[in-house]
Amino acid sequence: MRIVFVCAADFNAPSEKQALGYAQELVRRGHSVLISIGGDLDTVRTENAMGLPALQVVRHRLQALGGRLGSPELQVARSFRPTLIHSFSPRLPVLTAAAAYARATGAPVFVHYEDDEWSIARGNPDQPLHRRVARPVLRQLGRVRPQAWPFQSPASERWLASGARGIDALTPALAEYVTQRVGRPVDVLLPVTPVAQETAPPPFNLKPDDAPVVMYTGAVFGLHINDFRLGLEAVALVQREGRPVRFVHVGTLAARFDPDVLVKDAGLRPGTARFLGHFPFAAMPGLLRAADILLQPGHPSDFNRFRLPSKLQSYLASGTPTVTFAVGFGELLEDRREVLKTYTGDPRELAARLTELLDDQQLRETLSREAPIVAQRLFDPRRNTDALLAHYRRCLNSS
DSSP states (O other), X not given: OEEEEEOSSOTTSHHHHHHHHXXXXXXXXXXXXXXXXXXXXXXXXXXXXXXXXTEEEEEOOBXXXXXXXXXXXXXXXXXXXXXXXXXXXXXXXXXXXXXXXXXXXXXXXXXXXXXXXXXXXXXXXXXXXXXXXXXXXXXXXXXXXXGGOOSOOHHHXXXXXXXXXEEXXXXXXXXXXXXXXXXXXXXXXXXXXXXXXXXXXXXXXXXXXXXXXXXXXXXXXXXXXXXXXXHHHHHHHHXXXXXXXXXXEESOBOTTSOHHHHHHHHTOOTTOEEEEEOOOGGGHHXXXXXXXXXXXXXXXXXXXXXXXXXXXXXHHHXXXXXXXXXXXXXXXXXXXXXXXXXXXXXXXXXXXXXHHHHHOHHHHHHHHHHHHHHHHHHHOHXXXXXXXXXXXXXXXXXX
């Protein structure tokens, strides 16, 4: 097969890394892959996406009005002669680019879901007033300038309901939900993790005083901030018990969130939280193993029920004990054997789980032993790529 993945951002982002992971395994099997990204082409180098002879990467840019693609991108796609176009998001700018490639090449479009796009498009009621006021304006502007509305739109939803050859979703819960919303069968396609040459950890001491480190990785934007605050508050409660635990965040923090304010509001002791910023994917295994506990806090919300936080792939594979929420993807994990789960959005419950891990060496050893096993079971590149190809062939043959 000759497959085009169309992605919103670049290889710094989690969805694009998952597309890269599929591409690596597809190329290994003799297929050809073109990945069209909407972000920085330099991340091909920084995130180790080079070196596969049957993999091409191009950057697409939607024109200011009408959302058309430029001639260079379309010519690359025509020369590639794709079997299919896989829009790695149903959001308006990505689907617009995928549809343009389809018109230029005659290839059918497949669409991938990884979140509850309907609630994301509605927005967070806690967001600032100016953002709430701007949303309806940007939604209307998206009709003539798709990149102005970076979410799913009614028009894109209507198009994929009838125009997409196949639809897939990241988790069973999400697949069931999307099926109900679009009225079409949706296959479950668990992700794979790209293979990268691991680099050494950064040249600084993650534990300057040997205090246990609780680490949270990944970007923090408006959708994640309440769960992020939950984690900070839980660590602060553990500190109030007299434990010298530290908090470390690795990843992008949206500019509108001041880390010092977040730390102060949560009640963390001064000097016990570090915000390291973004690190290349190849540096993450060493960082994750250097932590004592890996944290994916979460309220039992629909947002969390329908998603699979991409960090969990690396968390589980690292063997460092992980605490995560029970809803959605957490239902595929065994509590107290593969991960330690929380069932509420109460920071006291999360703090109790952290304290338990700090105190119980046998529990830590169990999680460290079993988590990599479940990571291999759920995210195995061969098995999950088998499912991807079966999805393609079934939908192509049913036309």
